[in-house]
Every structure is written in C-alpha cells, then in structure tokens.
Amino acid sequence: MSTQITTELVPIQGALAQVAFRRSARARKISLRIDPAQGGVVITLPMRASRRAGLALLQTHEAWVAERLASLPSALPFLPGAAVPVRGVPHEICPVPAGRGGAWIEAQRILVTGQPEFLGRRVADCLKRLARQELTAQAAAKAKLAGLSPKCVRIKDTRTRWGSCAPDGTLAFCWRLICAPDFVQDYVVGHEVAHLRHMNHGRHFWALTDELTPHRTAASAWLERNGPALLRIG
Template structure:
C-alpha cells in the first residue's frame, strides 16, 4: 500500500516542503519537483530506509533549491487575476449578479458568492476542456479510422495526456489554457497511441498525418507548460 507524509525542511535556498512517499511500485529511491504545488517529492521503495531518501535529498539540495526558485509564481483563481484561455489572457471578474460563468470582452465573469469563485472558475475550465478536447480527440480518431473507448479530463501533474491499454484517452484540463495548436497536437499525439503504444517511427508518422503542429507545440509546452501547472 502506498503512503505519504510531508514536512518542512531547511535547504540552501530556504525552507521547502518535502513530501515523503512510500510506494510498492518503486524500485529505487528517487526525488522530483512537483511543479504544480511547488514542493519536493521523495519516493521510497517499501523496504528502503528514510535515511536513504534524506541522503539523496541532501546530495541534490542545491539542484532542488535551484529548481524550486525557477518555478513560475503561483496564480490562484481569484477576482482580478489574469489567466489564459485558449492561449489568450483573460481577467477574472466577480459579478455577483451573474447566474453562470461566461466569457466576454477578455474577461471571465463569475457569479455567485465570492467564496466559491475559485471553485466555479475551476469547474468552468474543466467543462471547457472536456468539451474542446473531446471534440478534438474524436475528430482526430475519425481521420485515422480509430475509436477511443472514452475521453476524459483530469488534473494531472506530469502528463498532458495519456492513452490507456483499454483505449481510454485522458487529458489535463489545463490544456484548455494553451493555444489551439497545442491542444491540436496533444489530441493527435494521444489518438496516435490508439494504434501505436510506443514512440517509434510509425507513431510519429501518424502524428504528422493528424497535425502539422508537432514541433511548435512541443517547444511551447517545454517553455510555457510549467506556468500552466501553477495556475488555479
């Protein structure tokens, strides 16, 4: 059974939140930065001592501090915050009289009680992502004479999309913040996995048939993707 606990530890760049995870699937001690929440994750195999994880963390303390310092600033869903939608900056504005969330003139207008604004904006983004990414995936699948079992959106931390063995496709809802060409590429990438569950030449050839945006989208995600993970 997997388990976790977290604590604040001093590092060269200042205090950092460390999440300790013990995983039955882990074969070695590892560490990574969670770009969404801005903390360090140390994963231990079932029988590994916590001291092994601490040793790895201390050996890489300077690297960890540098990576944490390089993370984009967090942008919560709040009244007045500027957030992207389909690659275009929009300002969140609370409008107590509004009955729904709607987009108008570069603003995302959010009704209801102010304390529920963040949740309503998140629900709006998830709904928009579900609609747009499902449509794109089904269009790409039809072009390739393929059919996914289902399409869903999730709040993933390390992948923009995935294709499961049962032919289910899932996408990060944060993709709806990205420009249309990025969404187009990720949809094509995951649909191509319905035929090729690898990244071999035939896989990339099919991706190229489904979208012209591979190189530009990959570059965009490499440079701008971390910023999306810090929003909301």
C-alpha cells in the same frame, strides 16, 4: 497498489520548501522530482524505504533542487482580477456576487457568481468543463480521420504528463491544456490519438502523429518553454 503521501516543510539551502513523501508499492528505488504545480519537491519511497533515506537523497541533490525551485514560474492563483490564459489568450477573473450560474467565459472574461470562498473552485470547474468539451471533440475528430475510436476521454489534474493513452483505448488529458494555445492542444491530442494504433514511439507512430497534426515541432518547443507555467495555474 497503494500510495501513501505525507507532506512537511524541509529547509533547503536556508529556505523552507514543501516536500511530499510519496510511499508507493510500485516504486523500486527512491527518487525525487520537482512538482511545478505545488512549487515543492516529491520524494517517492518504496514501501520499506525510510524517510531518512529520502532526506539523504534530497541532501545529496540539495543544490540542484534549490536551483530548480528558484527557477519555477510564479504561481497564478484564481483570484479576482487575475488574468488566466484560455486557449493562450488572457481572460480576467471577474466576480459577479449577485449572479447565478457558477462561472462562464464571456468576452475574454471569466465571470464568477457567488461568495468569494467559492471563486477558485468555480473557475477551476469552468475550465475543466471547457477542457472536457473541447478536447473530447478534438480527439473524436482526429480519431475519425485515422479510422480509430477511443473508448472514452477523461480530463485529469495530472502533474507529469499532458496526455496519455491506456491499453484499453482510454485517452486522458490534463485540464490545464485548455490554457494553452490551440496549436498546442492540437498536437497533444493528435499525439495521444496516434497511440490508439501504435503504443510506442516508433517511426510508424510519428508518421501517424504528423498526419494528424502539423504542429509537433512548434508545440513541443512551446511546452518545453511554458509547460511549468501552465502547471502553476490555479
């Protein structure tokens, strides 16, 4: 099913905010949400709904939207000198203009070669590559413990969920999880691996999750507090 997105700046309580109108064939009603990654608003419209109707919903909830936007953590762009967390530990971005090899992690630094205009993409590629390696290995290890086998593991740039399990056994994780502490990654991976056996959140699912990871309570609390900041990285 198709999805069409248009973006514009809309005044919200005296300040301009980025609003994305997402027209989706799946949508049955107009909805809005805050997009922490972009620091804006997403209004989802059914195919026949008008932009005006979306703006009316935004106006109805204008105070709530303004409050949520104001409370978002500051963005953490990939710039020279920025301290980007990797496994929860700050790593300084250090340009190496004359070097070769893209970007890699060394002694709590992210070393980036090449011209300045390539720095952001190369840092993102480095973190995504690390996320793919480590989250795939963690998922394989936990699946083996449970006598399960994922079809494959994918790394995505998701904005509303940290992980997912498709009916065909495909696991997917947000690449920004590599920025979170190890115990948070451990819980999210264990949660999704448990879905390979139980595609629900019933008691058997939670029992298996707790067998696969001891960090459910602590990791859930950490994500509640720090998840929005993770989405502002990059």
